[in-house]
Amino acid sequence: MIFGCLRIRLTFRVLVFIMNDVSAVILAGGKGTRLRPLTVFTPKPIVPMMNRPFLAFQLEMLSAAGVEKAVLSLSYQPNKIEDAIGDGSQYRSKVSFVTEPNPLGTSGAFRFAADESSHTFVVLNGDILTDIDLAKVFEQHRNTKADATIVLVEVEDPTRYGLVETDDDGRVERFLEKPKAEDVPHLRSRNINAGIYILERSVLDLIPKNEHSSFEFNIFPAILEKGLNFRSYLLGDGYWRDIGNPTSYLHAHMDFLAGKVGLDLPEIPVQIEIATAASVDRSSLFGEGCVLKPNSAVRNSVLGPGVMLEEKAIVENSVIWGHSRIAAGAAVQGSVIGRSSFIGRSSSITKGTVLGDKATIPDYSVT
Numbered sequence: 231m232i233f234g235c236l237r238i239r240l241t242f243r244v245l246v247f248i249m250n251d252v253s254a255v256i257l258a259g260g261k262g263t264r265l266r267p268l269t270v271f272t273p274k275p276i277v278p279m280m281n282r283p284f285l286a287f288q289l290e291m292l293s294a295a296g297v298e299k300a301v302l303s304l305s306y307q308p309n310k311i312e313d314a315i316g317d318g319s320q321y322r323s324k325v326s327f328v329t330e331p332n333p334l335g336t337s338g339a340f341r342f343a344a345d346e347s348s349h350t351f352v353v354l355n356g357d358i359l360t361d362i363d364l365a366k367v368f369e370q371h372r373n374t375k376a377d378a379t380i381v382l383v384e385v386e387d388p389t390r391y392g393l394v395e396t397d398d399d400g401r402v403e404r405f406l407e408k409p410k411a412e413d414v415p416h417l418r419s420r421n422i423n424a425g426i427y428i429l430e431r432s433v434l435d436l437i438p439k440n441e442h443s444s445f446e447f448n449i450f451p452a453i454l455e456k457g458l459n460f461r462s463y464l465l466g467d468g469y470w471r472d473i474g475n476p477t478s479y480l481h482a483h484m485d486f487l488a489g490k491v492g493l494d495l496p497e498i499p500v501q502i503e504i505a506t507a508a509s510v511d512r513s514s515l516f517g518e519g520c521v522l523k524p525n526s527a528v529r530n531s532v533l534g535p536g537v538m539l540e541e542k543a544i545v546e547n548s549v550i551w552g553h554s555r556i557a558a559g560a561a562v563q564g565s566v567i568g569r570s571s572f573i574g575r576s577s578s579i580t581k582g583t584v585l586g587d588k589a590t591i592p593d594y595s596v597t
């Protein structure tokens with residue numbers, strides 16, 4: 231049986247004020263080591279998220295706030311990123327690419343990529359998924375006449391992030407990258423750097439040209455030392471996640487399927503082949519050309535294009551990248567499977583498994 235379009239959502243085009251004086255830089259040059267093996271052949275900025283290159287969400291977030299031009303700051307596998315994103319028009323953005331000769335660190339990369347003619351910049355870490363309304367951050371930035379505004383989000387465990395302490399009016403007082411576990415009980419808050427900054431030229435001028443430097447270790451402390459107006463914007467109820475490790479990457483998909491991420495997905499009609507006796511729930515997402523044989527089942531999962539489930543294969547709470555095959559009777563639970571992989575018949579791929587591209591799991595295996 232051939233099925234048509236799977237996910238239908240209405241997308242409302244809201245009239246937005248175009249901010250020509252603001253230019254965006256997305257930091258997308260990290261190696262994505264914590265997301266290995268998924269990032270061996272696919273750089274982190276374009277790993278598929280709900281079957282789209284991850285950066286699609288960031289470019290659309292910028293254009294929704296009226297920021298139409300974005301520079302992608304690249305270092306690792308730049309050609310793959312350029313090929314996947316193109317000119318950005320698909321995401322309502324005008325994209326250009328700047329590749330560093332060698333990694334310059336977060337602020338060094340920003341300095342290298344920044345359009346010198348701009349006065350105000352928005353900088354994004356290229357691995358954060360959020361439904362924040364950036365227009366509100368810009369509004370606060372202007373109202374407070376800030377030199378720098380950093381978005382904060384409250385987390386349970388700040389040790390994997392940059393901890394930010396502020397005064398009651400939201401002025402940044404201290405920045406502490408990756409605080410040690412023993413320091414956590416003494417911290418004044420659990421608010422961390424969400425990887426979104428609005429910066430004025432006064433901050434760009436603090437960053438040395440063509441030198442390695444980091445916002446987190448060098449430039450934020452320098453802003454504080456110079457006494458510039460450094461403000462914070464606390465993301466209240468919004469969604470936020472760094473997708474930079476496999477657990478978080480899978481959770482982001484589960485959050486999308488559960489409707490927790492307030493972002494629209496495009497209406498892309500797909501043709502898939504589902505046997506009458508196969509079972510598919512309403513929340514799962516399928517790419518073009520998936521094939522589900524009789525008595526197979528897909529529950530709460532995202533299948534990339536061309537994925538095939540043979541008879542009685544089951545996929546649950548998982549993400550399967552394109553062109554993988556799950557052989558008869560195999561079960562995949564709570565896992566991420568890379569592109570063009572093969573899961574042998576009657577295998578059991580249990581919760582937490584992460585397989586890179588072209589993995590081959592022999593018949594009857596248990597992971």
Ligand code: GDD
Pocket residue numbers: 257258259260261303304305330333334335336339354355356357358390391392393407422423424425446472474
């Ligand atoms: N172009 C370029 N060059 N990009 C880089 C470089 C570089 O040398 N180094 C890192 N990046 C990019 C990464 O690709 C990523 O998108 C972003 O900068 C942040 O790097 P991560 O390696 O993901 O940092 P993190 O997750 O450990 O910590 C950062 O993000 C947290 C929020 O997720 C810090 O900014 C923390 O303070 C923050 O809390």
Ligand code: MG
Pocket residue numbers: 355357472473474
């Ligand atoms: Mg990160």
